Amino acid sequence: MTPVEPPWALLAELTHGCPLHCAYCSNPVELVRRNRELDTETWCQVMGQAGRLGVVQTHISGGEPLLRPDLPQIVAAADAAGIHTQLVTSGIGLDAARLGALTDAGLRSVQLSVQHSDAQASDRIAGRRRSFADKARAAAVVREAGLPLGLNVVLHRDNLDALDAIVGLGLDWGADRIELANAQFYGWALLNRNQLLPSIGQLECARESVEAWRTRLGGRTELVWVVPDYFDGTAKPCMGGWGAVSLTVAPDGTVLPCPAAAALPGLDPLTVRERSLEWIWRDSPAFNAYRGTGWMADPCRSCERRDIDFGGCRCQAYALTGDAARTDPACRLAPDHPLLRGIVSEGALGAPSPAVPRSFRTAAGRGGRV
Numbered sequence: 001m002t003p004v005e006p007p008w009a010l011l012a013e014l015t016h017g018c019p020l021h022c023a024y025c026s027n028p029v030e031l032v033r034r035n036r037e038l039d040t041e042t043w044c045q046v047m048g049q050a051g052r053l054g055v056v057q058t059h060i061s062g063g064e065p066l067l068r069p070d071l072p073q074i075v076a077a078a079d080a081a082g083i084h085t086q087l088v089t090s091g092i093g094l095d096a097a098r099l100g101a102l103t104d105a106g107l108r109s110v111q112l113s114v115q116h117s118d119a120q121a122s123d124r125i126a127g128r129r130r131s132f133a134d135k136a137r138a139a140a141v142v143r144e145a146g147l148p149l150g151l152n153v154v155l156h157r158d159n160l161d162a163l164d165a166i167v168g169l170g171l172d173w174g175a176d177r178i179e180l181a182n183a184q185f186y187g188w189a190l191l192n193r194n195q196l197l198p199s200i201g202q203l204e205c206a207r208e209s210v211e212a213w214r215t216r217l218g219g220r221t222e223l224v225w226v227v228p229d230y231f232d233g234t235a236k237p238c239m240g241g242w243g244a245v246s247l248t249v250a251p252d253g254t255v256l257p258c259p260a261a262a263a264l265p266g267l268d269p270l271t272v273r274e275r276s277l278e279w280i281w282r283d284s285p286a287f288n289a290y291r292g293t294g295w296m297a298d299p300c301r302s303c304e305r306r307d308i309d310f311g312g313c314r315c316q317a318y319a320l321t322g323d324a325a326r327t328d329p330a331c332r333l334a335p336d337h338p339l340l341r342g343i344v345s346e347g348a349l350g351a352p353s354p355a356v357p358r359s360f361r362t363a364a365g366r367g368g369r370v
């Protein structure tokens with residue numbers, strides 16, 4: 001058996017609490033309630049275990065991690081474990097004092113989200129008034145502190161046409177890196193897929209804009225284009241392979257091969273309360289379920305790209321076919337690819353109802369399930 005290499009990245013979802021209500025959120029519809037979150041001491045232990053396991057980078061995320069008053073202690077524990085920490089935030093609540101405490105604790109970089117280049121549109125998509133102004137202030141505070149700033153923008157039908165202005169905004173705010181992330185359909189985004197799916201024309205224009213910006217910028221600011229795999233005919237190498245480079249710890253301590261895997265039936269992931277991070281990573285059935293290529297059926301089993309894209313995304317295969325072990329329908333060679341083509345053309349017709357805003361209240365209203 002091939003030895004299991006250590007992971008290099010940990011996504012630490014400290015909380016599912018969030019001041020925003022974005023319909024494209026990839027958090028599970030069944031949000032973890034605040035009273036079920038891990039306490040400070042356990043998160044600090046998780047960081048220590050992650051460092052010993054070999055993790056070199058953690059994305060401290062949520063929900064909104066700034067909702068945790070103990071954030072500096074958790075960052076300090078990660079830093080003490082030799083892990084590079086990046087805060088992934090909406091920017092709501094990030095002022096100079098808060099950022100100062102985090103940088104003193106060892107925070108190395110910040111990734112800030114924004115929903116649109118236009119303040120009103122951004123507030124509408126985020127479901128919170130004046131959130132754009134808060135984000136602009138947060139960006140300024142990060143720049144003043146001299147930390148690297150990444151801007152993350154989830155792209156969908158409602159903002160793709162503003163791509164030029166969005167890149168312009170990122171440059172105005174002093175971003176070192178702008179991540180143009182076409183919406184991926186998990187959790188709330190899957191629930192709201194028909195409201196979010198763009199048209200092929202929108203995507204083509206946006207792609208051309210990105211190329212033009214790259215030429216103009218000449219590498220001075222990094223522009224990342226996260227591929228819209230529903231449209232491309234190719235499967236993405238999701239998470240760099242299942243249990244290959246990264247692990248996620250959910251707010252209640254559940255350890256997952258990816259943030260969306262909580263929705264997979266029969267996976268039975270363990271929590272950090274039950275076993276060590278190292279045992280879960282190397283030996284747990286959940287992490288070994290789709291590791292490597294041995295689990296694959298045809299067409300992936302005999303495909304020359306199986307070590308490049310790992311058969312695509314297991315969560316997407318489950319969401320679209322009900323079987324996580326099937327070839328991701330995003331791949332044009334997948335037997336289920338026509339299903340995806342149908343969804344894309346249906347999406348082009350527009351959605352009959354408004355999107356469901358992400359919140360604990362709307363989650364409860366749906367019994368926490370899609």
Ligand code: SF4
Pocket residue numbers: 235299300301303304305306307309310311312327328331332333334
């Ligand atoms: Fe990737 Fe499987 Fe498609 Fe081959 S058949 S390109 S391995 S998803």
Ligand code: FES
Pocket residue numbers: 186238239257258259260261312313314315316
């Ligand atoms: Fe879970 Fe792709 S999101 S494997």
